[in-house]
Amino acid sequence: MLSALRFYLLPAARLYLLGLKVLLVQLFSRPPRLPGGRDEQEGLAAVRRICEQYKEAKVEFKKLDLASLQSVRHFAQSFKERDLPLNILVNNAGVMLVPEGRTEDGFEQHFGINYLGHFLLTWLLLDTLKDSGKCGLVSRVVNVSSSAHRIGEIRLNDLNSCQHYSAHAAYCHSKLAQLLFSSHLHQEMQSGGFPVSSCAVDPGMVDTSLYRHLWTPLRLAQSVIAGLLFRTPAEGAATVLSAALSPVLEGDCGGGYWANGHRDVTTLAFDPQLQLSLWEISLQLLGLQ
Numbered sequence: 001m002l003s004a005l006r007f008y009l010l011p012a013a014r015l016y017l018l019g020l021k022v023l024l025v026q027l028f029s030r031p032p033r034l035p036g037g038r039d040e041q042e043g044l045a046a047v048r049r050i051c052e053q054y055k056e057a058k059v060e061f062k063k064l065d066l067a068s069l070q071s072v073r074h075f076a077q078s079f080k081e082r083d084l085p086l087n088i089l090v091n092n093a094g095v096m097l098v099p100e101g102r103t104e105d106g107f108e109q110h111f112g113i114n115y116l117g118h119f120l121l122t123w124l125l126l127d128t129l130k131d132s133g134k135c136g137l138v139s140r141v142v143n144v145s146s147s148a149h150r151i152g153e154i155r156l157n158d159l160n161s162c163q164h165y166s167a168h169a170a171y172c173h174s175k176l177a178q179l180l181f182s183s184h185l186h187q188e189m190q191s192g193g194f195p196v197s198s199c200a201v202d203p204g205m206v207d208t209s210l211y212r213h214l215w216t217p218l219r220l221a222q223s224v225i226a227g228l229l230f231r232t233p234a235e236g237a238a239t240v241l242s243a244a245l246s247p248v249l250e251g252d253c254g255g256g257y258w259a260n261g262h263r264d265v266t267t268l269a270f271d272p273q274l275q276l277s278l279w280e281i282s283l284q285l286l287g288l289q
Helices: 002-026 040-053 069-081 109-132 147-151 167-191 216-229 233-245 272-285
Strands: 088-091 139-144 196-202 257-259 262-264
Touching (some): 088 233, 109 139, 109 196, 139 233, 147 167, 167 196
Parallel strands (some): 196 257
Antiparallel strands (some): 257 262
């Protein structure tokens, strides 16, 4: 009974209480509105709207499945073959509270999609990012994280949550892993003198389909509250685009974790030993070392 409380109910309670705190904070710091999209059809529609509004724009939509490492590798290879510059990479896709399951490659879904897929994509495109940056105007990697990382933990001997599975805990763990990766990548680029920065950003609580796996009564309550208090998808996108484009994050001022337009301090995510351990294990899991 106590074990069930610890591994299943406690993570859920902590996540919902944190969500309430985040919601109260963001009510007083709404970001500007900017256009955005999500799935394939919305992405294609967004491309059409952009091209209609800006005749000179060159915009494409390419499908990428982060649950498949083969898809990630194929996307990266096809992009590099075109010999295009890459100045901004936004690692945005993610899942939340999905039932226990595995990706195509056998990884727990939150860990595989939210973290490993983005890790591999960034790694494969890193040389292009380096070549595209220059002194004073560096390339940027923006990792879309969440305040949920604050109640996550990294169990290096159980990254796939095989011992005890909680969808709430798995989501939080994956977001902490993403933040650790973002911080370590920035340090690696800085120490190597490469014109690339990496930061993480929390878009806040946004009214999207991310919450579709909530328990039904909570999902109904969320749908009512979201329309009144959550950020719109456009507002959430504005937060991410600000991290990608703002001159405040240029050069040596880049990196860190950003929430509500400000750099935030999160102690655990900047533990250098934990960053390095997760980085090295990730390279092994992805066959990159």
